[in-house]
Structures are given as structure tokens and as C-alpha cells.
Amino acid sequence: MAITLSEQDWNDLWQQGKHNGSVVCQSDGWETLEQGYLPYLGKVHEWEMQLREGLCIGVYDYNLTDDIICISQNSGCIDSCLSFFVSGDVRTTLHGLTDCVDEVVGRNYLSCIPNVPETETWQAGQRLIRLQIALDPYSFFHELTLEQLTQLPAEVRQVAASGDIKPYYRSGITTPEMAVVMHQILHCPYHGLTKRMYLEGKALELLTLQFSQFVQDNRISQSSALRSDDIERIHYAREILLARLHDPPSLIELARIVGINDNKLKIGFRHCFGTTVFGYLHQCRMERSRQYLKAGGMTVSEVAKAVGFVNRGYFAASFRRKFGVNPRDYLNQMQKTPASDRKNSG
Structure with a gap:
């Protein structure tokens, strides 16, 4: 009760x-x-x-x-x-x-x-x-x-x-x-x-x-270019990207899935989220990879593959630009941190 x-x-x-x-x-x-x-x-x-x-x-x-x-x-x-x-x-x-x-x-x-x-x-x-x-x-x-x-x-x-x-x-x-x-x-x-x-x-x-x-x-x-249902479709596109970080659809395929033309999707996505469709995808991959490394149990190569990077070197460079540390060093740092603290940290 x-x-x-x-x-x-x-x-x-x-x-x-x-x-x-x-x-x-x-x-x-x-x-x-x-x-x-x-x-x-x-x-x-x-x-x-x-x-x-x-x-x-x-x-x-x-x-x-x-x-x-x-x-x-x-x-x-x-x-x-x-x-x-x-x-x-x-x-x-x-x-x-x-x-x-x-x-x-x-x-x-x-x-x-x-x-x-x-x-x-x-x-x-x-x-x-x-x-x-x-x-x-x-x-x-x-x-x-x-x-x-x-x-x-x-x-x-x-x-x-x-x-x-x-x-x-x-x-x-x-x-x-x-x-x-x-x-x-x-x-x-x-x-x-x-x-x-x-x-x-x-x-x-x-x-x-x-x-x-x-x-x-x-x-x-307030714009006549995008109706309320267009905005709903753009948000739906975002959810699809989050669910398919490892294997995202192409821009045209994504537009077809959510029922909007690709040009309106590009314009609307930048309006809603302040970046391009695949700029947003890249940001989400970086954040998801950080979460995987923090949780432990995966190698850097496995994390890179899980978020859709084919080239480990490109993944490492992208991670370093985003978080200021190499993914290997970040993983080692997390492994030295008690599991309860890793789970409860932001």
C-alpha cells in the first residue's frame, strides 16, 4: 500500500x-x-x-x-x-x-x-x-x-x-x-x-x-512549413535512430518509415534538435558507447561494433574528441571504480 x-x-x-x-x-x-x-x-x-x-x-x-x-x-x-x-x-x-x-x-x-x-x-x-x-x-x-x-x-x-x-x-x-x-x-x-x-x-x-x-x-x-503531425513524425524518426544505433536506416529509408519526405525531415530535424539527422545519430552513438564502457563487460572493439562503428580507429578518435579521453583509458578508469558507483553515477 x-x-x-x-x-x-x-x-x-x-x-x-x-x-x-x-x-x-x-x-x-x-x-x-x-x-x-x-x-x-x-x-x-x-x-x-x-x-x-x-x-x-x-x-x-x-x-x-x-x-x-x-x-x-x-x-x-x-x-x-x-x-x-x-x-x-x-x-x-x-x-x-x-x-x-x-x-x-x-x-x-x-x-x-x-x-x-x-x-x-x-x-x-x-x-x-x-x-x-x-x-x-x-x-x-x-x-x-x-x-x-x-x-x-x-x-x-x-x-x-x-x-x-x-x-x-x-x-x-x-x-x-x-x-x-x-x-x-x-x-x-x-x-x-x-x-x-x-x-x-x-x-x-x-x-x-x-x-x-x-x-x-x-x-x-508557428510555421506553415511543418504541421503538428510533421513534428510528431520527426520525433518518431528520432526514436527509430535511438533504437537502431548499430544499423541505422538511410535518410530516404527513415523518411519513408515515418511518412515524410526526406527534405522536410532534414529541415524539421534541425529545427527540433539543433543538428542534422546523422549529426544527432553520431552524438547518440557516442553517449551510448560511454554508457557501455562505464557498465563494463565489453571490450572497446565490442562497444564500437555495438554502436555501429566499423573502424575502431575512427571510433577511438570520435570518442576522444567528444569526451577528451581515449576509450581504452576510460574503460580502465571505470574498471577501477566499484560497480555500485559506476551504476549510480551520471
Whole structure:
């Protein structure tokens, strides 16, 4: 039977953990870390850092021991929140704003939900990790001109221009470029002020990538060249590429499978994902190869073949350009890392 936690129940659970010593809190003014063990949530790790006025970053990590239903009212939640799922999935309903939504790895979410009742369902046995960036658009962007603000998503632009906060919720696709930045944030090598400076740059990079995606989507939807069903076909083409990294279809074959002409597929793919069809394929192959090497159990040659590279030398050069390390060296590094740490790392 699922455990139902209200906002008050959640706060009481954490306060009790701090009181009895099962949760330890550390803070230096910029950075706050709370970690330990709590009933229902299992091993917990909540980390937040204030980067500058109007910009904060956090990672929230729970190893769920029970099915949980979280109910919140979001009173006073006026920031825009950019969420990425690193691990696990959640079923979310924003009452009066969205139907039930499956929030999963591979997608990201931009939302502002002041006073919007929310129900989240979490399943036991999964590790749930969310990376979030909280943004106050008015504090952060209000000095920009109206022309400059047009480069922001419409929802963010409205708040930045006037301070008028209205609820919204948008879902986007986490691209390989975003995944790389997320990995860098989760494995930040710095401390103190240097850490804060580094993470501010990475947070802005994630904002840039997601905002660009949403602005492109708006332009597509407003364009007569691509209808909504065309955009659905382009997203379907992406799913086919992800499923066939080792043996991808040709551009013409891919266009035929999804029911769109190849020219519209090329134009639409660049609009949706910011790169060409096979540029995207290459990025996905690189990220998948990194995951295989991290998991262990395969040689570099086997990994290269699994993601569709015939020439191992070309694969090694591509991997080195993408991640700054040879695949053999990366594999050796992962083999020295405990399996549990490899599994739980980004």
C-alpha cells in the first residue's frame, strides 16, 4: 500500500531525521547538503547551491523503500524550475494545469506552478535522482530589452518583461549535449568559489540548450512549413535512430518509415534538435558507447561494433574528441571504480 505524504508530513519526516541524527545537514552559506536515511525514502541526499541572484541549482536523490504519493500545494513557488531526470520516473498530475504525466529519464521539464496542487507517485525499489535549476526570470532577465527577450521561451519572457507570474508546464527532450552537461555537473571536480563559478557556467549552459529547443519548437509550430503531425513524425524518426544505433536506416529509408519526405525531415530535424539527422545519430552513438564502457563487460572493439562503428580507429578518435579521453583509458578508469558507483553515477 502506498504511503501518502503531505507537505507537512514531508517536512516533519526530515525534521525528525535531523533531530534523531539519521540525517546530517551541512551548510557554508552558498551550499547546503542534507544526507542520511529516512523512512520510506531510504538513503537520501539533497544538495543545493545558490549561484547568483535569481539562480539556484540542486540535486535530489532518494532510494525508495516504499510506494509513495506526495501531495503538495506549491504555495509560494514562484520560480521557474528546469528539471532533468537522471534516474527513476515519476507520475505527476498538476491539478487544473495538466493531465497525468510520466516524467522519465530522457525528457526535461520547465515549469512554474505557484499555488497549483500537485500529486506525484513514486514507485518503491527505484533510485530517483532529479537535477533541478530554479530561476527567477524577472531578477535574472529584467534588464534585457524587449528585442533581446524575444530569444527566450514565451512563458519565461512574460515573467522577465513584466513580473507577471502565471502557471505553465512544458516538456522537452534531453539531448546528448544536455546529458554531457548534466554529467559534468554531477561530477564537478572543484570546491568552494571555483565550484560555484563552474556550476554557474554549467547551469547557464543547460538553460541555453533547453531554451533554444523550446524557442525552435515555437517557431516550428508557428510555421506553415511543418504541421503538428510533421513534428510528431520527426520525433518518431528520432526514436527509430535511438533504437537502431548499430544499423541505422538511410535518410530516404527513415523518411519513408515515418511518412515524410526526406527534405522536410532534414529541415524539421534541425529545427527540433539543433543538428542534422546523422549529426544527432553520431552524438547518440557516442553517449551510448560511454554508457557501455562505464557498465563494463565489453571490450572497446565490442562497444564500437555495438554502436555501429566499423573502424575502431575512427571510433577511438570520435570518442576522444567528444569526451577528451581515449576509450581504452576510460574503460580502465571505470574498471577501477566499484560497480555500485559506476551504476549510480551520471
